Amino acid sequence: xxxxxxxxxxxxRLEEVAKANRWAIKYLSRCAxxxxxxxxxxxxxxxxxxxxxxxxxxxxxxxxxxxxxxxMLRDRDFFVDFNVTIFPILNPxxxxxxxxxxxxxxxLNRDYRNTKSDEILSHIEALKTxxxxxxxxxxxxxxxxxxxxxxxxxxxxxxxxxxxxxTAMGRHVPIDTRPEIEDVPARNGVIxxxxxxxxxxxxxxxxxxxxxxxxxxxxxxxxxTTETPKPFPLxxxxxxxxxxxxxxxxALR
Numbered sequence: 001x002x003x004x005x006x007x008x009x010x011x012x013r014l015e016e017v018a019k020a021n022r023w024a025i026k027y028l029s030r031c032a033x034x035x036x037x038x039x040x041x042x043x044x045x046x047x048x049x050x051x052x053x054x055x056x057x058x059x060x061x062x063x064x065x066x067x068x069x070x071x072m073l074r075d076r077d078f079f080v081d082f083n084v085t086i087f088p089i090l091n092p093x094x095x096x097x098x099x100x101x102x103x104x105x106x107x108l109n110r111d112y113r114n115t116k117s118d119e120i121l122s123h124i125e126a127l128k129t130x131x132x133x134x135x136x137x138x139x140x141x142x143x144x145x146x147x148x149x150x151x152x153x154x155x156x157x158x159x160x161x162x163x164x165x166x167t168a169m170g171r172h173v174p175i176d177t178r179p180e181i182e183d184v185p186a187r188n189g190v191i192x193x194x195x196x197x198x199x200x201x202x203x204x205x206x207x208x209x210x211x212x213x214x215x216x217x218x219x220x221x222x223x224x225t226t227e228t229p230k231p232f233p234l235x236x237x238x239x240x241x242x243x244x245x246x247x248x249x250x251a252l253r
């Protein structure tokens with residue numbers, strides 16, 4: 001299979017930018033395709049700052065998230081007034097092969113309960129050393145997407161925040177306005193906790209947990225999973241992801 005994404009080259013660029021902008025760099029367990037750095041930096045401005053969690057690259061056929069995080073990190077001032085934790089490349093083996101799953105054919109974003117993969121075992125061990133976050137956002141893509149949409153688990157911030165985030169994404173890519181997305185009712189591209197509960201029952205009882213659910217149970221009351229439409233140009237999808245993060249940060253401020 002043609003190499004679609006070079007994890008080692010990505011990590012080298014990421015580490016260079018992170019060191020230049022004074023991020024602390026730590027590492028999860030290594031994969032065959034390379035290392036898995038994660039980053040932390042305390043707010044540079046302000047005595048009291050919101051805490052933000054971001055991640056990407058858990059599905060290897062979704063590259064706009066890792067690329068968007070790298071672009072945000074290149075802007076020294078983007079996170080200047082936040083305490084930030086970033087896991088930018090959770091699945092290097094999948095990214096190296098343009099595959100959703102890892103090298104053992106495990107969907108890592110279904111592996112946060114009854115965990116089988118070394119990748120997520122290592123991620124959970126790192127998460128156990130961290131406290132609570134004011135909000136989390138996981139950057140994803142939909143391989144066959146016709147527009148942007150998102151999953152909203154928001155029990156604390158303004159109730160229309162999901163609509164604000166999807167509107168911001170819609171300035172760069174179309175919004176998926178179908179009344180049902182992934183078999184769940186949606187409103188203008190937003191799938192809410194209420195609709196997920198109505199469709200699947202209590203989400204904490206699901207046998208397979210995605211990252212967002214694990215974080216919702218253990219680390220935060222506010223979690224968003226963005227989905228950009230992969231058939232659209234990469235640069236537009238990157239900008240849509242950045243717009244989503246920026247809008248969430250504005251609400252936290």
